[in-house]
Each structure stands twice: as structure tokens, then as C-alpha cells.
Amino acid sequence: MSFHPLMPYGSEGFQKSERTLMARGEPFAFTAERAAKLEDICSKYPPERRKSAVLAALYLVQEQQQYITASAMRHVAEFLRITPAEVEDVATYYVMFFKAPVGKYVLQVCRTLSCALAGAERVTETLSEKLGIGIGETDPSGMFTLLEFECLGACDRAPVVMVNNEHWHEKARPETCAKLVDDLRQRGLSALSGCHLKVEQ
Amino acid sequence: MEPILTRYIQESNSYTLDFFLKHEGYQGLRKALATQPNDIIEMVKASGLRGRGGAGFPTGMKFQFVDKKTPKPKYIACNADESEPGTFKDHVLMERNPHLLFEGCLIGCWAIGAKMAYIYIRGEFYHVQKVLESELAKAYAQGYAGRNVMGSGWDCDIVIHRGAGAYEAGEETALIESLEGKRAQPRIKPPFPAVQGLYDCPTAVNNVETLCNLPCIMINGAEWFAKLGPEKNGGPKLYCISGHVKKPGVYEASMNTTIKELIFDRAGGIREGHQLKAVIPGGSSVPILLPDQLDIPASFDSVQKAGSMLGSAGMIVMDETTCMVWAAMNLMHFYKHESCGKCTPCREGGDWLWKILARIERGEGQMRDLELLTSISNNIAGKTLCAFGDAEATPPLTTLKHFRGEYEAHIREGRCTVPADWRAKGVAEVAH
Ligand SMILES: Cc1cc2nc3c(=O)[nH]c(=O)nc-3n(C[C@H](O)[C@H](O)[C@H](O)COP(=O)(O)O)c2cc1C
Ligand code: SF4
Numbered sequence A: 001m002s003f004h005p006l007m008p009y010g011s012e013g014f015q016k017s018e019r020t021l022m023a024r025g026e027p028f029a030f031t032a033e034r035a036a037k038l039e040d041i042c043s044k045y046p047p048e049r050r051k052s053a054v055l056a057a058l059y060l061v062q063e064q065q066q067y068i069t070a071s072a073m074r075h076v077a078e079f080l081r082i083t084p085a086e087v088e089d090v091a092t093y094y095v096m097f098f099k100a101p102v103g104k105y106v107l108q109v110c111r112t113l114s115c116a117l118a119g120a121e122r123v124t125e126t127l128s129e130k131l132g133i134g135i136g137e138t139d140p141s142g143m144f145t146l147l148e149f150e151c152l153g154a155c156d157r158a159p160v161v162m163v164n165n166e167h168w169h170e171k172a173r174p175e176t177c178a179k180l181v182d183d184l185r186q187r188g189l190s191a192l193s194g195c196h197l198k199v200e201q
Numbered sequence B: 001m002e003p004i005l006t007r008y009i010q011e012s013n014s015y016t017l018d019f020f021l022k023h024e025g026y027q028g029l030r031k032a033l034a035t036q037p038n039d040i041i042e043m044v045k046a047s048g049l050r051g052r053g054g055a056g057f058p059t060g061m062k063f064q065f066v067d068k069k070t071p072k073p074k075y076i077a078c079n080a081d082e083s084e085p086g087t088f089k090d091h092v093l094m095e096r097n098p099h100l101l102f103e104g105c106l107i108g109c110w111a112i113g114a115k116m117a118y119i120y121i122r123g124e125f126y127h128v129q130k131v132l133e134s135e136l137a138k139a140y141a142q143g144y145a146g147r148n149v150m151g152s153g154w155d156c157d158i159v160i161h162r163g164a165g166a167y168e169a170g171e172e173t174a175l176i177e178s179l180e181g182k183r184a185q186p187r188i189k190p191p192f193p194a195v196q197g198l199y200d201c202p203t204a205v206n207n208v209e210t211l212c213n214l215p216c217i218m219i220n221g222a223e224w225f226a227k228l229g230p231e232k233n234g235g236p237k238l239y240c241i242s243g244h245v246k247k248p249g250v251y252e253a254s255m256n257t258t259i260k261e262l263i264f265d266r267a268g269g270i271r272e273g274h275q276l277k278a279v280i281p282g283g284s285s286v287p288i289l290l291p292d293q294l295d296i297p298a299s300f301d302s303v304q305k306a307g308s309m310l311g312s313a314g315m316i317v318m319d320e321t322t323c324m325v326w327a328a329m330n331l332m333h334f335y336k337h338e339s340c341g342k343c344t345p346c347r348e349g350g351d352w353l354w355k356i357l358a359r360i361e362r363g364e365g366q367m368r369d370l371e372l373l374t375s376i377s378n379n380i381a382g383k384t385l386c387a388f389g390d391a392e393a394t395p396p397l398t399t400l401k402h403f404r405g406e407y408e409a410h411i412r413e414g415r416c417t418v419p420a421d422w423r424a425k426g427v428a429e430v431a432h
């Protein structure tokens, strides 16, 4: 039943709910160094609350193998002494966890209002043309994945592009996006303009 | 007003402990540790400090509600999730003045009897987190946090917790759920976090900017703080100005300052050759103000009187090239994407609203869609678990209220009537 009398439910593509299942993937275990790091993070929460470290654990999975697999989620569950379902619940909710393989550089373009007013749609469009891929896709070379993100909290330096969840490129210009892709190919992350606060330092 | 929270942010080493200590750093904490916790709460109440996270709730009252008699541990959960579109003040504070936040967390902990503060920072601010972590290590090493804080015999820890991309994690009970390692979905209130929050223990959830105000209240007194702004709107305030202005940025001012002054004097006015069309004064969740409504103090109470809200003080400025149907659609994409999915009206309704707005923007709308937008919005607002629902209903309702003619023109002419050179060339952007 729909909550609104005029709207259909479960038909005409008007239904939102969906479920993503992740691939099983290779067998997974944290490297000794990462396991020690995660144990240290767990110690910051009460002993019976190891589950609080689940986001940190999933970030470490991504650091080790780029994206989340069912095998990795099972390992995280054992490590934190919770169920695999509890890990999947979290991994499928937060947007910064990749549920399928991604390119070496994940270009995350902010699409929200302040960035859009400054030309973010054009930035995405140019990147998409240059790479020959749509949003959510990875280019044939496996180098780039293009994603849209919601407000990154730096709207004064719009449009903002985040790369691999942690590197920033601010004041992106549609005219220079093609060059940015080439530069990334050649020089790696140093091609990015960075966070302005950092740059001033 | 002289800037207080952002006074030194232009200095290249303003974020370091050495610099901070040379500029009254940790003096508020020193004073606090020599004051009875209850007296601090009374001081915060007298200062009139109101939460800077969006709701403007009095911080002293929040501290007072924390259950002091319980044998359970108590917590401060600092809300550094800053994801409201148009808001970027906590970003600047944390990166340029991290010790001010630590000092605020410690004063808050002392006041409510907590020995642990978790700073929940959004996952996207990893570069900020690294600054926070290295500075926190210095604070620990020099005895400003951890065991025996400033030689007082009192222990207090600060832990930085990284989120992973979810706007809803900013809602206070969703933030607690996320800290506990779950989906960021709100809890039913009551019980409020002050009674039963993190790990079922009493918790005060406070915004970054809110906590950063505590040191200056301790140093200069409640009366000084209250007098900085209009009645009940005391203290310094950070404003984030973005969109079609010449100098977007974070500006600190008293809440006596008018929105007009902020936009035209501080942020340099509208970009060359264009005119102001509309302003969203408090982050994407609040109603629009028109150009003739801006000569009012940018205070919680005045903005509310004008029919909007100060919210997170994220001001998004739009000039005449902005199509209001498109703007509503853009924001609705945000809301349908960020809904946590717990309430049906919010989860399904947001998606419907976006799809309907998109078809109007593409030129495929019908007149009855306007009634449908209004009706769906009114069936979401006030009918959901958290305030997200009210926020989500706002973009269609406020644009329809002020710019209904623009909607009708789209439908009549079967195309977008306000195309701009900064938007996507293809309609593909609208379609998916
Ligand atoms: C959907 C939603 C998102 C929110 N996001 C944030 C946020 O990103 N940062 C924040 O400080 N408060 C946010 N809030 C407000 C918090 O729920 C809470 O009121 C605030 O953190 C309390 O701190 P304060 O009293 O210091 O303002 C949000 C509220 C809602 C309903
Ligand atoms: S209103 Fe929306 S965001 Fe808030 S609890 Fe309900 S579904 Fe989640």
C-alpha cells in the first residue's frame, strides 16, 4: 500500500527500495599490521562494544583490496565478534564503501546545489566524455571510476571533486577537466589542487 | 565585531599547539577545572549559547538534562558530520583551530561529568581528521588531554571516529547509532540522548562550533558573550556563504549583522553583471528568502520571524540565471539519496518528488503535477521520525510558493525556461 492515495506502489518504476548483493571474492584476512591497527582502534571503545569499530574495519578492507566482498565482511564479523549480517547492514548503507571493483582513481564529483551553481554538472559531463564512461562506470583501462557525490562540505571552493575518498581537487573547471585526467594518468595524485586550507599552509 | 573563533585562521601555523598556547590556548579549560561543574552549566545557561548544529537549542539546558545521578559513564558526542548542503564552517574550525575544539570538548565533559568525548567526523573530511589526530597526540603528550588533565587529577579522553558518507548521521540519535557501529538511522525519542544515548548512557550531542564557544565563555564570562548579539542570540556566529557571490567563504560576525550585509559587504555581493534572485539562509533544509526579505539580522529569532530558519547558517545565494524548478530538483536528489529509509513517507516520497520534479524540468510535466508535489510534500512533513522529513518537503514547497509561475511556464512550454550556461548541456543529467 502506498502512503499517498494518488501514487502507485511497486509499479511504474516508482518504487525505491532495492538490495545489492556483494560478490564472495577471494578468501580474505587482514595483514598482521592492519589487524594490529584495528585491535588498537577497538581499544578506544568499551570492551563489549567492538562493533563500534566496524566502519574503521571496512575502511581497512578497502585499503587492502579496494572494495568490499562477502569474504571480507565475514572476516570483519569474526574479528569484531558480530554477525556477517550486521557487517553487511553497515557496508551497504554508507556510500564510501565500494561494493564492486573500482578504478585506481575514483573521481567523486560533488553534485549538490552550491557546486552545481558553479558548474558541477559540466564537470561531470566533461569527465564522462573524456573517459567515455557514464556515472558509476569504470573506464576500460581500469584507471578511472566516475561517481557523483552529495555536498562535500567545502561549497566555497565549488565545484569540488574528491578522489579515492580522501584526496581533494577544488574549484574544478569544466575546461580543464580533460587535462586533469591526463595529468592524473601521468603524475598521479599530485595533479590535484588539494584542499585550499591545506594549500594555504 | 572582532573575530573570536576564526581570529587567527589566516596564520599559517594557527592549527598548532604552540601557536594555540601563545594565544590564550587552554586557559578556558584551566578556569573550568577550578570551577564546580554545576556553576559552569549555570554560566553556559546565562551566556544564552544556542546550538550551532541547526536547531538552536540552548546548550546550557542540554547539559543540565544530562542525568548526573546515574552510576553509568557519561559521554560527549561531538557532531562533526557537517553534511548540510551549503555548510562548511566546522571544516574550517577543525582544520585551522583543532585545539579550540579539544578544549571545548574537555570543558563540556567536565561540566556534565563525562570522561570521554567522541568526535564523529564525516568520512569525507579525512584530510581534516589527519590534522586533528596529529594535534590531539600533541595535546596528550603535553598533558592537555588524557590522564591528569592540566595537573588537575582528572582524566578525560578524546577519540576521533570516522563516519563513511551519510548525511543522516548528523541527526543526533542516528549519530549515536553510527558510533555504535550500525546504520545511521534515528531512534525514537524519548528517551532523549541526555538520558539514554551512546551505549545507553547519558550523552550530550553537540555541534563543533557550539563546543568551540565554551572556552571564550569561560575566559570572558557569560555576560560578555550574551552582549555580543541580540537578546537570546549571543556570541560570535560563523556564516558560510556560497553560490553566486564574488567571495564565497566562512565569515564570522555577531548575530546583529544583517543577511544583506553578510552577502553584499562580506561576501562581495552577486557575481559581476547579475542580480540576486533568491537566498537559502540556513542550509538546504530551510525555506527560501527573496531579495526584499534580507534586511534582517542573521539571528535565530529574526530569520524565523521572516519565515525561514537560520539552521546551520549555510547561505546559498542564487542569481537570475538559476531555474527554481531545477534547484528544487537538485536538492531533491540530495534528499532522496540521503533518506535513511526508516520511514515510508520520507523514503518513497522523496523519490517520487524527485521524479516528478525531473519530469517537469524535462518539459514533460502536467499541471496536476503541481498539486501532486504539494500534496506529497505535505504528507511527508511532520509525519516522520526525524526532522529530515520536514527538510525534504521544503524545496518543492518553498519554490512553489515563490516561483509557481516558473513551474507553470515549464509545463506550458514543454521545456526549461531558465537555461543557464553553467548547467549540463544534455538533458541526460536530468533523466537518470
Ligand atoms: C537530518 C539531520 C541532519 C543533521 N545534520 C547535522 C550535522 O551535520 N551537524 C550538526 O552539528 N548537526 C546536525 N543536525 C542537528 C543534530 O541533530 C543536533 O541537533 C545537533 O548536533 C545538536 O548540537 P547543537 O545543539 O550543538 O546544535 C542534523 C539534524 C537532522 C535532523
Ligand atoms: S524522516 Fe527520513 S531520514 Fe528521518 S528517520 Fe525517517 S526515513 Fe530516516
Ligand code: FES
Pocket (backbone or CB within 6 Å): A110, A111, A112, A113, A114, A115, A116, A150, A151, A152, A153, A154, A155, A158, A159, A160, B085, B086, B087
Ligand atoms: S555543494 Fe559541493 S561541497 Fe557543498
